[in-house]
Amino acid sequence: xxxxxxxxxxxxxxxxxxxxxxxxxxxxxxxxxxxxxxxxxxxxxxxxxxxxxxxxxxxxxxxxxxxxxxxxxxxxxxxxxxxxxxxxxxxxxxxxxxxxxxxxxxxxxxxxxxxxxxxxxxxxxxxxxxxxxxxxxxxxxxxxxxxxxxxxxxxxxxxxxxxxxxxxxxxxxxxxxxxxxxxxxxxxxxxxxxxxxxxxxxxxxxxxxxxxxxxxxxxxxxxxxxxxxxxxxxxxxxxxxxxxxxxxxxxxxxxxxxxxxxxxxxxxxxxxxxxxxxxxxxxxxxxxxxxxxxxxxxxxxxxxxxxxxxxxxxxxxxxxxxxxxxxxxxxxxxxxxxxxxxxxxxxxxxxxxxxxxxxxxxxxxxxxxxxxxxxxxxxxxxxxxxxxxxxxxxxxxxxxxxxxxxxxxxxxxxxxxxxxxxxxxxxxxxxxxxxxxxxxxxxxxxxxxxxxxxxxxxxxxxxxxxxxxxxxxxxxxxxxxxxxxxxxxxxxxxxxxxxxxxxxxxxxxxxxxxxxxxxxxx
Amino acid sequence: xxxxxxxxxxxxxxxxxxxxxxxxxxxxxxxxxxxxxxxxxxxxxxxxxxxxxxxxxxxxxxxxxxxxxxxxxxxxxxxxxxxxxxxxxxxxxxxxxxxxxxxxxxxxxxxxxxxxxxxxxxxxxxxxxxxxxxxxxxxxxxxxxxxxxxxxxxxxxxxxxxxxxxxxxxxxxxxxxxxxxxxxxxxxxxxxxxxxxxxxxxxxxxxxxxxxxxxxxxxxxxxxxxxxxxxxxxxxxxxxxxxxxxxxxxxxxxxxxxxxxxxxxxxxxxxxxxxxxxxxxxxxxxxxxxxxxxxxxxxxxxxxxxxxxxxxxxxxxxxxxxxxxxxxxxxxxxxxxxxxxxxxxxxxxxxxxxxxxxxxxxxxxxxxxxxxxxxxxxxxxxxxxxxxxxxxxxxxxxxx
Numbered sequence: 001x002x003x004x005x006x007x008x009x010x011x012x013x014x015x016x017x018x019x020x021x022x023x024x025x026x027x028x029x030x031x032x033x034x035x036x037x038x039x040x041x042x043x044x045x046x047x048x049x050x051x052x053x054x055x056x057x058x059x060x061x062x063x064x065x066x067x068x069x070x071x072x073x074x075x076x077x078x079x080x081x082x083x084x085x086x087x088x089x090x091x092x093x094x095x096x097x098x099x100x101x102x103x104x105x106x107x108x109x110x111x112x113x114x115x116x117x118x119x120x121x122x123x124x125x126x127x128x129x130x131x132x133x134x135x136x137x138x139x140x141x142x143x144x145x146x147x148x149x150x151x152x153x154x155x156x157x158x159x160x161x162x163x164x165x166x167x168x169x170x171x172x173x174x175x176x177x178x179x180x181x182x183x184x185x186x187x188x189x190x191x192x193x194x195x196x197x198x199x200x201x202x203x204x205x206x207x208x209x210x211x212x213x214x215x216x217x218x219x220x221x222x223x224x225x226x227x228x229x230x231x232x233x234x235x236x237x238x239x240x241x242x243x244x245x246x247x248x249x250x251x252x253x254x255x256x257x258x259x260x261x262x263x264x265x266x267x268x269x270x271x272x273x274x275x276x277x278x279x280x281x282x283x284x285x286x287x288x289x290x291x292x293x294x295x296x297x298x299x300x301x302x303x304x305x306x307x308x309x310x311x312x313x314x315x316x317x318x319x320x321x322x323x324x325x326x327x328x329x330x331x332x333x334x335x336x337x338x339x340x341x342x343x344x345x346x347x348x349x350x351x352x353x354x355x356x357x358x359x360x361x362x363x364x365x366x367x368x369x370x371x372x373x374x375x376x377x378x379x380x381x382x383x384x385x386x387x388x389x390x391x392x393x394x395x396x397x398x399x400x401x402x403x404x405x406x407x408x409x410x411x412x413x414x415x416x417x418x419x420x421x422x423x424x425x426x427x428x429x430x431x432x433x434x435x436x437x438x439x440x441x442x443x444x445x446x447x448x449x450x451x452x453x454x455x456x457x458x459x460x461x462x463x464x465x466x467x468x469x470x471x472x473x474x475x476x477x478x479x480x481x482x483x484x485x486x487x488x489x490x491x492x493x494x495x496x497x498x499x500x501x502x503x504x505x506x507x508x509x510x511x512x513x514x515x516x517x518x519x520x521x522x
Numbered sequence: 523x524x525x526x527x528x529x530x531x532x533x534x535x536x537x538x539x540x541x542x543x544x545x546x547x548x549x550x551x552x553x554x555x556x557x558x559x560x561x562x563x564x565x566x567x568x569x570x571x572x573x574x575x576x577x578x579x580x581x582x583x584x585x586x587x588x589x590x591x592x593x594x595x596x597x598x599x600x601x602x603x604x605x606x607x608x609x610x611x612x613x614x615x616x617x618x619x620x621x622x623x624x625x626x627x628x629x630x631x632x633x634x635x636x637x638x639x640x641x642x643x644x645x646x647x648x649x650x651x652x653x654x655x656x657x658x659x660x661x662x663x664x665x666x667x668x669x670x671x672x673x674x675x676x677x678x679x680x681x682x683x684x685x686x687x688x689x690x691x692x693x694x695x696x697x698x699x700x701x702x703x704x705x706x707x708x709x710x711x712x713x714x715x716x717x718x719x720x721x722x723x724x725x726x727x728x729x730x731x732x733x734x735x736x737x738x739x740x741x742x743x744x745x746x747x748x749x750x751x752x753x754x755x756x757x758x759x760x761x762x763x764x765x766x767x768x769x770x771x772x773x774x775x776x777x778x779x780x781x782x783x784x785x786x787x788x789x790x791x792x793x794x795x796x797x798x799x800x801x802x803x804x805x806x807x808x809x810x811x812x813x814x815x816x817x818x819x820x821x822x823x824x825x826x827x828x829x830x831x832x833x834x835x836x837x838x839x840x841x842x843x844x845x846x847x848x849x850x851x852x853x854x855x856x857x858x859x860x861x862x863x864x865x866x867x868x869x870x871x872x873x874x875x876x877x878x879x880x881x882x883x884x885x886x887x888x889x890x891x892x893x894x895x896x897x898x899x900x901x902x903x904x905x906x907x908x909x910x911x912x913x914x915x916x917x918x919x920x921x922x
Contacts, residue, residue, distance in 0.1 A: 428597025
């Protein structure tokens with residue numbers, strides 16, 4: 001039986017063809033930015049009673065199998081995990097492999113993101129233990145999905161969209177398994193200490209609140225209280241102690257590297273100059289940039305310019321790295337509001353500096369919150385695999401439709417005051433600026449500036465930005481102009497790769513509506 | 523002339539996981555059976571048809587009718603694909619005398635004799651991935667190098683790549699320079715390159731004015747054959763003790779010479795001394811080049827600074843170089859360009875002083891006065907000349 005094959009297809013508000021039903025659930029096609037407002041109450045887990053839990057606060061059980069059995073693991077359960085240990089995580093597979101030993105089938109795995117080291121989930125899908133994955137898939141898992149081998153349909157959500165989906169009941173988590181670098185027997189968890197320290201545990205917060213059952217797995221058990229507690233033990237059912245929750249060398253990178261490529265450095269410098277010349281870089285401003293080579297170089301250029309101009313930020317949003325930590329320690333920003341921590345300097349800083357604050361997708365990105373931080377950030381610098389001449393962008397698939405990245409916070413960040421995509425104009429011979437993006441992830445109305453090595457294009461909707469940089473020395477050009485130049489260099493427009501007929505995954509917008517479809521690779 | 527040649531396979535270019543923007547072509551000519559083209563490409567979903575079509579066209583133009591061809595492409599641009607196929611065909615002993623040229627961009631304005639030449643970025647002629655973005659970084663010139671950065675076994679193929687790049691790549695505001703090989707090999711480079719109107723040819727390791735005259739005559743002959751009237755300037759590179767001794771004669775060997783430069787790696791090797799960051803061992807040679815260049819009314823241009831990681835060392839070298847009388851130097855990495863431009867820019871105090879002198883001069887001219895004075899000081903004619911020159915240079919650099 002294949003759920004996907006039974007689904008009717010419909011065109012959404014931007015003309016993308018999307019399935020009406022995904023994994024048996026009816027869907028709302030994308031309606032436009034800020035248009036969808038569900039009115040129901042928020043989903044909640046069952047009411048619990050303290051009398052049912054040990055009065056001494058000791059929730060330890062001998063092993064993960066016991067914990068899963070006690071949580072009522074059964075065929076078809078939704079089991080969630082989180083990627084704060086990134087490619088070093090061992091807990092998600094530990095839970096899924098334990099479930100396989102217990103003998104249950106057809107689980108839905110609901111990770112906040114999956115990583116290449118978890119590719120053995122393919123074997124669990126082949127064996128029928130996992131029915132499908134809702135969460136980012138790349139590398140071997142992405143190929144498995146786009147080749148149409150997964151039984152259910154993939155659902156790709158932003159970090160904020162994952163919280164939204166939990167809150168409006170689209171995904172009900174039966175069992176959340178949370179990897180904790182430090183925890184106490186009551187279930188309080190902290191990510192900043194312990195041999196597997198990773199910084200923020202924000203991705204697990206929603207699950208700890210909304211899942212029916214919560215299991216904490218730790219390799220650094222401390223006596224109560226574990227302080228600070230990023231996850232509250234009051235939400236936790238069982239605590240399991242294990243030898244190791246992950247491979248520390250893959251949890252954080254010891255050093256994050258600025259790109260050495262002169263073309264990419266040029267892009268990074270353009271971005272920093274744009275913020276300066278447009279007047280966005282001023283005392284009290286805020287920005288967010290990721291941990292990629294261009295983003296790191298951008299921070300380094302911006303730092304020099306901030307020093308020269310005597311300008312200080314109020315806050316910067318992480319993914320923190322040593323470059324953001326330097327800004328904080330040199331007094332160039334008052335705060336780091338950190339969603340995930342990419343390197344050892346970030347982990348050390350969060351553990352020791354009260355101005356380096358752990359955040360969650362709730363504070364930063366959630367559509368069902370009473371506002372969130374993303375729209376309060378003055379400027380954000382993001383990547384993309386493709387951008388069209390109307391500034392619509394793709395971040396999840398290669399140009400040939402294979403899954404490449406998760407959405408992460410990318411869609412949520414588009415709400416910033418000035419959204420900048422920093423991209424090369426072509427990679428090898430493949431144009432990045434195209435007629436039509438393969439997969440739509442970000443509506444062009446939210447993308448303000450595209451910075452390439454061949455010039456900077458400002459969205460015509462942002463006359464204010466166009467006016468702000470008039471008279472600067474920046475190479476401002478129409479996006480179409482850059483596109484034409486790239487097509488000339490590459491020897492004409494690329495062929496459109498053949499697309500399959502069967503949907504294998506959907507891309508959700510931040511409000512839970514269906515923005516686009518990922519199709520089976522023929 | 524017909525010579526019975528044995529049929530042999532020809533290969534050119536590079537492929538592999540680490541290779542970008544290049545391709546490997548292997549051609550096996552055969553007596554019959556037509557064309558059989560196998561294509562592997564990392565951009566096949568986007569440009570597979572285009573690559574195949576281009577391969578067929580290029581092979582047909584080269585007169586290849588029967589062959590097995592294997593192409594392994596790593597995202598090469600069309601001008602690279604054409605050059606690699608042509609190289610493989612020629613290496614197979616076919617296609618003699620035929621060139622398959624990519625479409626030509628509109629040629630930029632011819633380059634001026636006295637244009638600013640602060641920085642010239644070296645790009646290895648056998649590494650096509652560097653070509654297409656080389657001009658983005660704002661150097662005054664880009665040098666497509668056929669000499670030291672190209673292995674002896676790749677000279678023939680690099681020549682075709684550079685030729686095609688001169689036609690197909692937009693080098694923006696950069697002067698389009700080519701460093702040919704030492705003569706006589708360099709003459710073969712000229713045959714392939716000059717028809718594409720490079721702005722300037724660097725001639726390496728010159729010691730004898732006769733070498734420059736020979737290259738100049740060859741260039742003139744090719745220009746005549748192709749009806750090219752725009753200038754192709756020369757920049758001889760002095761890289762030996764003998765070259766330095768003959769500096770003035772070399773600077774005067776052709777009226778197409780616009781600059782004289784020095785190559786310190788070879789020069790220090792010739793002397794058997796160690797090349798240092800401060801350059802005491804080459805001070806005499808560099809001053810000799812500066813003086814000879816000025817005597818011959820051409821620009822004096824310094825060597826390169828090889829340590830890409832040492833920006834402070836580069837800055838110090840550039841400042842010293844300018845103080846000695848050089849007007850520019852070479853770059854081996856784009857990150858060196860802004861540092862060099864800063865080092866060779868007149869300081870703002872210098873510009874301010876020059877501006878005042880020029881203003882005083884203009885005022886004296888307007889009043890018909892023979893004597894120029896600034897405050898209570900009289901200004902000599904050479905000082906006025908230097909100020910005029912400095913202001914012109916500052917203007918060309920966009921500093922005033």
